[in-house]
Amino acid sequence: MADKKNVVWITGTSSGIGKALAIEFAKNNIFVIGTARRLELLFKLKKDLGEHENNFEPHQLDITDYSAIDQFHKKVLSNYRVDCLINNAGITSFKKAIDDSIEDIENILRVNLFGGIYAIKTVLPDMLEKQSGTIINILSMVTKKVFTSSSAYTASKSGLMGYTKVLREEVRDKNIRIINVSPGATSTEIWSKEIRNKHNDSMMNSDDIARIVFKINSEKSNMVVEDIILRPVKGDL
């Protein structure tokens, strides 16, 4: 494993925060494997990276499909050493609990909670063997404060937070860092165009989130920033 190239695997890099993370890491000469379902957007991102395009390898992957992830691990990831996993892929419905269908709820939990856990289970054995690695979860302000019309989303993000808080204590002595990032409203496609236009001034920018996450991941002392909240200066939406 010592000869394998180090990579950062970022899920959900076809848009928003994940795309900004891929750009930030690739531009800083970190080799990124970026996954999402919309492969054409991943290829566009690679092209747009210009001189840094060789730092980005796109792969189509539905994070809810464990057998596809297993194949992806065998065919792609096993050729590298995943130094850092960023669990970023995520969806929500912005509906009240009464209005969410069972399908809405299952989809949100499958992507945000199970998808995150599947990715962790995929990279963890190698990280344990190597006795190093970083797992960064893009959670949300919903883990810190109650927002209505986000019950399934809150369950999914709080679920991943709980899972990784336990995992952190189980792998701490193996030098594995678990970093939970909880951003507030950020202007991405997860929000409707109307909301983005109306609240643009009070939403954060994906590039700023990506810059902070990159910095935190780059910290190489024996210190780790374990839990961070990123909010618009003027408060939540």
Ligand SMILES: NC(=O)c1ccc[n+]([C@@H]2O[C@H](COP(=O)([O-])OP(=O)(O)OC[C@H]3O[C@@H](n4cnc5c(N)ncnc54)[C@H](OP(=O)(O)O)[C@@H]3O)[C@@H](O)[C@H]2O)c1
């Ligand atoms: N924007 C905010 O205000 C905000 C605040 C706090 C936390 N977050 C979190 O930030 C993360 C990124 O969201 P965003 O705001 O950047 O929204 P976004 O632009 O809609 O990006 C979501 C990403 O997740 C991917 N994704 C969704 N379902 C997937 C699936 N089944 N398999 C693989 N990838 C999937 C999408 O790719 P494909 O559709 O191509 O698969 C896309 O790349 C999410 O976890 C979100 O909960 C966002």
